[in-house]
Amino acid sequence: MYTRKNQRNLTSAERRRFVSAVLALKRSGEYDEFVRTHIAHYVADGEDGPRAAHMTPSFFPWHRRFLLEFERALQRVDPAVTVPYWDWTADNTPAAALWSEDFLGGTGRAGDLKVMTGPFAHDTGHWTIRGGVTDRPYLMRDLGRPSAPIALPTRDELAWAMNEPVYDAAPWDSTVTSGFRNRLEGWMSGGVERWRNHNRVHRWVGGQMLGAASPSDPVFWLHHSFVDLLWDRWQRMHPDAVYLPRTRLGRGDPQSGRVMSLEEPMPPWHVKPSELLDHRNLYRYEV
Numbered sequence: 001m002y003t004r005k006n007q008r009n010l011t012s013a014e015r016r017r018f019v020s021a022v023l024a025l026k027r028s029g030e031y032d033e034f035v036r037t038h039i040a041h042y043v044a045d046g047e048d049g050p051r052a053a054h055m056t057p058s059f060f061p062w063h064r065r066f067l068l069e070f071e072r073a074l075q076r077v078d079p080a081v082t083v084p085y086w087d088w089t090a091d092n093t094p095a096a097a098l099w100s101e102d103f104l105g106g107t108g109r110a111g112d113l114k115v116m117t118g119p120f121a122h123d124t125g126h127w128t129i130r131g132g133v134t135d136r137p138y139l140m141r142d143l144g145r146p147s148a149p150i151a152l153p154t155r156d157e158l159a160w161a162m163n164e165p166v167y168d169a170a171p172w173d174s175t176v177t178s179g180f181r182n183r184l185e186g187w188m189s190g191g192v193e194r195w196r197n198h199n200r201v202h203r204w205v206g207g208q209m210l211g212a213a214s215p216s217d218p219v220f221w222l223h224h225s226f227v228d229l230l231w232d233r234w235q236r237m238h239p240d241a242v243y244l245p246r247t248r249l250g251r252g253d254p255q256s257g258r259v260m261s262l263e264e265p266m267p268p269w270h271v272k273p274s275e276l277l278d279h280r281n282l283y284r285y286e287v
């Protein structure tokens with residue numbers, strides 16, 4: 001049992017140890033394996049094949065397991081390290097300590113968006129990006145997208161997702177407008193409001209966070225740690241709510257075999273959503 005802390009409460013020693021463990025995984029090549037796994041399971045609505053990770057009910061359990069795998073890898077380097085979370089409704093500007101030089105570093109420079117500060121700046125020699133969706137070897141960010149500013153999700157926008165009492169709904173993809181899952185994952189149609197909550201955060205950071213190679217930016221883990229916390233909080237707010245779909249979809253359903261119901265194993269770990277509904281035997285969130 002261990003605790004995931006709010007990143008704003010980490011001591012400077014805890015920050016240093018988190019950063020060192022991440023850099024160790026990068027050196028060993030394990031970090032890039034995580035990026036590759038995320039890319040391999042990024043299957044959109046319009047593509048063929050099972051959709052375990054995105055635009056799908058198992059968005060939450062898939063990422064819970066993905067974070068656990070990453071956290072176990074970090075803990076093999078340093079058993080005291082856990083994945084902190086970033087509450088983007090509170091620490092919602094590029095001036096937040098999250099982006100300081102001794103933690104994740106800051107935004108990218110004008111022009112090529114190359115990150116120039118902090119431990120993950122390419123010029124340190126410790127953070128070369130491989131196998132991503134762009135051929136740029138350096139980490140890029142565009143915090144807040146100054147050329148066409150967007151804001152991080154507000155508490156009201158988050159509440160719009162959290163107050164939704166039903167977990168998910170047909171057609172179980174990016175087009176569904178009701179249900180907690182897509183209101184938090186954030187695929188909505190139309191205009192600047194198109195990206196909600198989780199997706200809006202990816203947009204706000206910019207750079208590699210925009211695409212399937214998003215774990216190339218270590219902030220990915222802090223963002224998804226908060227998303228994982230929110231799933232937990234939603235379950236407590238709605239104690240009678242259940243994961244949906246409950247049972248395998250019928251053969252006539254266009255999503256049959258493409259989305260995972262409660263007892264259908266998710267690639268690549270062959271673990272069922274039902275096995276990931278509760279994390280409290282493994283870790284807790286500091287509140």
Ligand SMILES: [Cu+2]
Pocket residue numbers: 038053054063
């Ligand atoms: Cu993802």
